[in-house]
Structure formats: structure tokens, C-alpha cells
Amino acid sequence: MILGAMALSGSSETEAQLVRALHDEHASALWRFVLRLTGGDRAKAEDVVQETMLRAWRTPDVLAGTHAAVRAWLFTVARRLVIDDWRSAWRRHERAEANLPQQSVDDQTDRVLQTWLVADALDRLSTAHRQVIVECFFRRHSVAEAAAVLGIPEGTVKSRTHYALRALRLTMEEMGVTE
Secondary structure: OHHHHHHHHHOOHHHHHHHHHHHHHHHHHHHHHHHHHOOOOHHHHHHHHHHHHHHHHHOHHHHOOOHHHHHHHHHHHHHHHHHHHHHHHHHHOOOOOOOOOOOOOOOOHHHHHHHHHHHHHHHOOOHHHHHHHHHHHHOOOOHHHHHHHHOOOHHHHHHHHHHHHHHHHHHHHHOOOOO
């Protein structure tokens, strides 16, 4: 692939190996994802995957992230490239349509990517902080119910929740997630 040749010609062997590993690990899943987004246009999907890999190569701090963070970043970049291309094409070829589609379909991509990022961030928290977040936010327990499940006082649940949310916010900022 062109990306491999570019990596070899302009960077160290270690960077080339990282880019090759990135490509080997994520390119096929990314291509299938983009193929669906482009409506089956294989050439467009290949172009988007190549541009996504090129952007990853130009952003070396992305390569240092966890598997889930790197994958989420790649899928987000690819989706945005497809959207940008669609928007520019739409502006060039805009036309009025009398018959609107019967039913819209929600795109769950953002939700899946956010789920991966939150799960990765939760894994980085201490066990005590992770437990109170899971009980209070994911299982929707009240403070009293969470205290009973965890076997700790209610005041401890409140303070751990406060500090756990701060730690979660910092962790996600370190992962490059912005509001």
C-alpha cells in the first residue's frame, strides 16, 4: 500500500512498523465500516481508509493510545471524512426532493465510539471509584442502595462519586476527549 512506502521513505523504521501494525490491525474493519457509509463504493472506501491511516501517521500521539482509543479515533476520523465528502458533494449537486424517505435510521456509530471511550476510561480508574460510578450511574442505584450493595456508608458513596467523576473527567481529557 502507498502508506507503507510513505512511512518507509520519510520516517524511522520503528514508525514504519507502528503504521504497518496499525494498518494490519484496523484497516479491514475500518474498510468494512466505511464501505457501508459510502453506500458500497469500494474505491471511495479505500480512499477514505488510506486518508485515515495517513492522518494517523501524521498524528503520532494517537498511535501511543490503547487499542480501543486508537480504534475509536480511526473510526471517528473516517466517519468525518465521509461526512465532509458527502456535504461537499451535496452542496455541488443539491436538488429539491418532493418525496421524503418514509423513516430515518439513527446512526449508532457515535454511541458505540463513546461507549468504547468510556469503558476504556473506567478501566483506568481505581476499583473503588469504578464501583461507585457503576452502581450510581450505570445501575441507577440511589446513594443508599449503592451504599448497601458496596457495604460502605452513604457519605463515603457521595464523596467517592464526587472524586470518581473528577478522575473520570481527567482520564478522558488525557485520552483526548473534549466536551
